[in-house]
Amino acid sequence: MSAPARQVTSLTNPLVKAVRALHQRKARDETGQFVAEGLKFIIEALEFDRFPEVLLYGPEAAGHPLLERARKATLAAGGQVIEVTRDILAKVSRRDNPQAVIGVFRQVFARLEDLDPAAATGWVALHRVRDPGNLGTVIRTADAAGCGAVILVGECCDPYSVEAVRATMGSIFALPLVRVDEADFAAWRAGWPGSVVGTLLSATVSHAEAAYRRPTLILLGNEQQGLPPDMAALCDVNVKIPMRGRADSLNLSVAAGVMIYAVTN
Known part of the structure; x- marks a missing residue:
């Protein structure tokens, strides 16, 4: 007893x-x-x-x-x-x-240099994400799709806030989280063996038509401004998710989900 x-x-x-x-x-x-x-x-x-x-x-x-x-x-x-x-x-x-x-x-954070690109077909990087609910949902989706890690670039909200952790539904424990500044991310990205894909409203290529080389690293901007020019310039290809209704954009976590399954299927 x-x-x-x-x-x-x-x-x-x-x-x-x-x-x-x-x-x-x-x-x-x-x-x-x-x-x-x-x-x-x-x-x-x-x-x-x-x-x-x-x-x-x-x-x-x-x-x-x-x-x-x-x-x-x-x-x-x-x-x-x-x-x-x-x-x-x-x-x-x-x-x-x-x-x-x-x-x-x-709390546990991994280091960029410890990531093995060959460990997964899909990877996610978020630039200056602000909403903890969005961040937690992206972590959960990345886990569900078998992504290798979620990389937080620049000044992001805290993935270990109560709101973000709740939104992960337990996936906070399942995959590596990395925090890195823009300069170190850019230097590390230069050695990425596959495609780096950004999402931009101004892009001309549909996410469904672009060719992705695996492992594929998805780079998404924050909720208000999207990817700034210096981050978009790090991408091999920038794509858009077509808007067929009146809405002109998607919630960040929804856009991330669309992209994650586009590159991992």
């Missing part, structure tokens, strides 16, 4: 405050940690040998076999397992209807 978990019931407990603070980028940057909510997320993490540093759970989750698996894995990795009240879960998640399990994990 497993030993009882430590219990915390006070909303002013220092650990509760520290976990709640991870909603702020400053706290995430200072600690290198982030929050993932829900038992599904925790189990996804374990599949990739990512273990919570802190595991919080409410009474309604007690006894669940997957929670017991997560509890054992957390303790074996040196993490803390704490039973908390529903009020604490609501405060930590900033939701009235919180998940019953919350994990605090260590």
Whole structure:
């Protein structure tokens, strides 16, 4: 029989405050940690040998076999397992209807030089993406299509924000994330063995008609401005996704999904 978990019931407990603070980028940057909510997320993490540093759970989750698996894995990795009240879960998640399990994990970023272009047919780079929901959805889509990594170029929003992590639906653990400035990306891109493909409203070639050499690296601009000229110049080909209705553009995550499946099919 497993030993009882430590219990915390006070909303002013220092650990509760520290976990709640991870909603702020400053706290995430200072600690290198982030929050993932829900038992599904925790189990996804374990599949990739990512273990919570802190595991919080409410009474309604007690006894669940997957929670017991997560509890054992957390303790074996040196993490803390704490039973908390529903009020604490609501405060930590900033939701009235919180998940019953919350994990605090260590952020992980890969390096450009450690990526193996031959490991996947499709790769994604995002330039100065601003919306965490879009970013999380792109990460999820890239994972679903078997892409090699998501590369964040320039000043992007934080992939480990609570909003972005929620949108990944667990894919935050599944593929490498890279952060790089424009100059280092341009230097690394010069050695890319396949096609680098940008999306531009002004392009004349349809995404469905362009020839892509694998591995294919997709480069997308941000939600407001798209790809600036210096980034578009790094691409072997710039393409457009045809607009057949009244809308003149697609949401970034939708455009990314169209492009990801165009180059990986």
